[in-house]
Structure formats: C-alpha cells, structure tokens
Amino acid sequence: MMRLWLPLCILGIWGIIALVSPGLRLTPNTVELTHILVEPGQDHWFGFDELGRPIADRLITGARTSFLVSLSVVTLGLLIGGILGISSGYFSGWVDQVFVRIVDIMLAFPGLLLAIALAGALGPGIENVILALVIVGWVGYARLARGQVLALKHADHIVAAQAMGATPWRIMWWHLLPLITAPLIIEASFGIASAIIAEAGLSFLGLGVQPPQASWGSMIRDGTRYMLVAPHLVIIPGLTLMAVVLAANLLGDWLRDWLDVKEPKKAK
Amino acid sequence: MSHFILTRIMSALVGLLGVVSLVFFLIHMIPGDPIDDMLGESALVADREALRQGLGLHLPLYEQWWNYLTALAQGDFGHSLFSGRPITDLLLERIPATLHLSIIALIVAIIIALPLGLLAATRQHSIFDYGSMGFALFGISIPNFWMGPLLILVGALWLGWFPVSGREGWNAVVLPALTLGTAMAAILARMIRSSLLEILGEDFLRTARAKGLSGIQAIFRHALPNALLPVLTLSGLQLGGLLGGAVITETVFAWPGLGLLIIEAIQQRDYPVVQAAVLCISVTYIFVNLMTDLMYAWLDPRINWQRHS
Numbered sequence: 001m002m003r004l005w006l007p008l009c010i011l012g013i014w015g016i017i018a019l020v021s022p023g024l025r026l027t028p029n030t031v032e033l034t035h036i037l038v039e040p041g042q043d044h045w046f047g048f049d050e051l052g053r054p055i056a057d058r059l060i061t062g063a064r065t066s067f068l069v070s071l072s073v074v075t076l077g078l079l080i081g082g083i084l085g086i087s088s089g090y091f092s093g094w095v096d097q098v099f100v101r102i103v104d105i106m107l108a109f110p111g112l113l114l115a116i117a118l119a120g121a122l123g124p125g126i127e128n129v130i131l132a133l134v135i136v137g138w139v140g141y142a143r144l145a146r147g148q149v150l151a152l153k154h155a156d157h158i159v160a161a162q163a164m165g166a167t168p169w170r171i172m173w174w175h176l177l178p179l180i181t182a183p184l185i186i187e188a189s190f191g192i193a194s195a196i197i198a199e200a201g202l203s204f205l206g207l208g209v210q211p212p213q214a215s216w217g218s219m220i221r222d223g224t225r226y227m228l229v230a231p232h233l234v235i236i237p238g239l240t241l242m243a244v245v246l247a248a249n250l251l252g253d254w255l256r257d258w259l260d261v262k263e264p265k266k267a268k
Numbered sequence: 269m270s271h272f273i274l275t276r277i278m279s280a281l282v283g284l285l286g287v288v289s290l291v292f293f294l295i296h297m298i299p300g301d302p303i304d305d306m307l308g309e310s311a312l313v314a315d316r317e318a319l320r321q322g323l324g325l326h327l328p329l330y331e332q333w334w335n336y337l338t339a340l341a342q343g344d345f346g347h348s349l350f351s352g353r354p355i356t357d358l359l360l361e362r363i364p365a366t367l368h369l370s371i372i373a374l375i376v377a378i379i380i381a382l383p384l385g386l387l388a389a390t391r392q393h394s395i396f397d398y399g400s401m402g403f404a405l406f407g408i409s410i411p412n413f414w415m416g417p418l419l420i421l422v423g424a425l426w427l428g429w430f431p432v433s434g435r436e437g438w439n440a441v442v443l444p445a446l447t448l449g450t451a452m453a454a455i456l457a458r459m460i461r462s463s464l465l466e467i468l469g470e471d472f473l474r475t476a477r478a479k480g481l482s483g484i485q486a487i488f489r490h491a492l493p494n495a496l497l498p499v500l501t502l503s504g505l506q507l508g509g510l511l512g513g514a515v516i517t518e519t520v521f522a523w524p525g526l527g528l529l530i531i532e533a534i535q536q537r538d539y540p541v542v543q544a545a546v547l548c549i550s551v552t553y554i555f556v557n558l559m560t561d562l563m564y565a566w567l568d569p570r571i572n573w574q575r576h577s
Binding site: 109111115224235238241 | 279282283284286287290291294295405406408409410411413414417418420421425507508509510511512513515516519520530531534535539542546549550553554
C-alpha cells in the first residue's frame, strides 16, 4: 500500500501547494542583502540564496511553475495525441498513412533535443516551454492510442455497433475510448514525470521561465556557482524535484501493475 | 535479406528527408528577421537587401528549401552567422567530443546495468531484486542537471579527483560519463530484468538444467543471449534519450561537444548552427536505429525476411 500512498501524498502536497501558493503572501523575489547564502536553520528551514531570497518561498513558486507546465503539457498532449491516434487507427487509409509518416519523423528526433531546439527558437517564457513540450510530447500518446485502436477495432462489440449504424464518432467515443483509457493514463503518469524534468531542464539551460520567476531548474543552475560555500542551494531544489518525479514514476509503476496492462508493443 | 536491408535503408532515408525538412521549416517559422539579428535594426535598407540577396533569403521558401537540400547533399551546411566560419568545420571540431562522451557513457551504463539486471531476475523478489530495481527507479528519476553538479561537488570540489569541467586529461570524462550513463543504466537494468524473467520460464532452459548444466552456465550460455536481443533494439531507441541528455550534461561540464555547441548557438541566435547540429545528432540517431534493426535481424535467425519486407 506504501507504493500507492507515498506517491499520492507527495503529488497531492505538490498540487495543493502549487494551487494555493498565490494566496500565501510569499516573497520569493525579495532581495535581503543581510541574508545572502544563509544556511538552513531553525527560523528558516531552507535558508537563503545568493541574493538573500528565501529558498522556501522560491521552492513553492517553483512548484507552481512545474505543476502548471507538466499539467498543461500532459493534458494537451493527451488531447491532441489521443484524438489523432484514435482517428488514424480507426479510419485507416491515407489518413493513417500520412499520420504514421509524421509520427515516424517526429520519433526520428531525440525528444529532449527537439524540445531544446524548439524552446531556443521560440524564445524563453513559460508558454513557449509548454508549446515546445507539447509539440514533442503528443507523439507518444498518439502512437499508443493508434496501436490500441488497431488491436481493438475488429472486436465483436465494435462490429456490432457498426452494424447497428453507429457513427464513427459515437464508436470512437463510447466504444473505443473507454477501453484504451487505462494505458493512456499510465502513459500520462510517466508523462508528468518527464514533463517536470524537461521543464526544469529547459530552465536549467536558461530556455525556460525567466528570472526572477523561480523554477526548480533555474534554482539549481544559479546554485551551482556557489556550490562550494552553500551546497544547500543546489541540494534542496534537486531533492524536491527528484521526490516529485520519483512519486510520478512510482504512481505510473503502480498503475501499470494494478491495471495489469502489458508494456505497449511498438505499433508498426 | 538484401530486400529487407534495402527497404529498411529506404525508410531511413525517407525519415532523414522528413527530419531535414521539418528542422528547416521550424527554423524558418521563428518570428523575427535574421537580417535584423545580423546587422541590427538601424542598418541601411541597401545593406539589408544586399545581405538578403547574398544569403538567398529573398527567394520563396520552397526554393530556399531546395537550395538547402542540394547544398546539404554536397556536405555544405552553410556558414555560422556569428563567427562566419563554415558550419561543417564547427561540427567536425565538436563531434569527437560527443562521440567520446557517449561511448564511455554507454560502457558505464552496460557495466552497471548488466549485473543489476541479472541479479534482479535470477533472485526475483529478493533483497537484490528490490535493491536493483530501487536503484533503477532512482536512476530514472534523478535529472542529469542535478546529478552532474552533485558529482562535481563530491568528486571534483571535495575529493579533488577529477577536473570540474572541460575535456583536459584522461579522467575528465569520468564525471560526465557517470552522469549520462546512470539514467541509461537504470532503463537498461529494468529491460534486462524483465526480458530475462520472460526467458527463464521457457522450456529450453528447463531442458538445459535437466541435462545437467549449472544455473550459471544455463543463464550465461542460454538465457542471456536470448534475453539481450530485445534489449538491443530498445537500447537503440534509448540512445535518443542519451543524445538529448548529452546536451544538458555537456552544458553542466562545459564538455566541448555538439550539445554545448547547440546551447552556445541558441544563445547567439546562430540558427544555421543550431539547425546543423540538431540535424547531425538526429542523423546519428536514425543511423544507430537502422544499425540496431539490421543487427537484430542478423542476430535472430527467427526473423522472417519475407514478412518484414
């Protein structure tokens, strides 16, 4: 049961903090010259960064950044990828041919590399990070959905629905979608983990959210310059980031076992 | 067999064309005029037009695309907007460093993953299994832009065993390769475990044991070769993650490879260089996947050539 509750708790805290943070009267960008590089202590559990800004407040705003980005990326990716994958698998024909070609081309890029190039081309900012990650991310869901639909579309209940004159949209929505939700949810859970890492990675490279707005990735980058004197600048945001990513991966693993879905086979 | 190889190469070439075109159009969709970046917005109209003509930017997009393709086919990537040097030279300078790092990282990954996967599968549900898979979960969840700085902190700053950054000295590769190799090791270990577990239940292994082979002999002689086949194809796909991760790892360690070149070029808004370096890495990725496919077919006599072609 730990395998379920631990990740759920971590993800729950992350989500709640992200949602309520605007109402918390935080001062993530207030520079206090007397607090520069102060180590964690009794009054301030996480200490202060190189500009004397409270690390706890920056962690919380960083949580909001990663939550907004990963949630939007996964939702949009699921929506776009799901719709394209299901329709392509169901309709076959030239639509499917074109779709498979596009997916093959997208998959010929190392994903993170394409996201880096896109984010670099689009320019910094949270919207562009989301856009770049969605452009890269929808392919996985689309390929998965298409593969599942291909395996299911000759099932008896689909043929029966077709025989009774149900429209393609009705069949896809009512008869196919419910059956492929489980693998898509599992994929989405891992997708959250990789979106969090990708957002932090882009921010680490300076291609994500811009200063002074906090992201866990940019906190790590700024901290590396003071690593010898104040290692907590790097360690604290990194641990937080890893805890959330670990939780999302654990949840994905648990869901896969629980829903008993076989590893998706590569659709050709 | 030759038919299979031919169709596979053809589809790789189609993928290549798609990748080249996609990168070309994405770069050209970027808002803003590259001429502004090069000359500044206050430049004279005549100068701007001269440069535009010189670079061929006044042509319609499809003509620019065709010119780009034909130049590429002749190995001409154009010139850097920033330094004016031929991009081919820039790439050739950086490729050895990225290859060096990736190969060492791959070796690190295999050295870590093979024993872990083996232990986990042969001692399923034991402390070894949980330990290995716990490590794998951490390996997947730890971002390399955090692991890199931590390794620098411990290995370079505290212990002083390795240089903080750069590529000077034989030991400079250790920390970046560990950073890059860990995530791959984690994924590989998981794959080896599940692939071995599947094989261990097969009849031919029971027969091998019944004929008197020791457990170790049976595993190394009969189970492992079979289990590693699917691992091979999947690791080809995983290489994409490795190459993408290399961009971040190279930035962390100031490792003078293609990844660092991409980041530098993005900062300088030197788009032809970004375009060329991204292409270079993607082509490597396509090539490696083609090779693993062909190798898989060659290693596994059960693959039916006719069906695949």
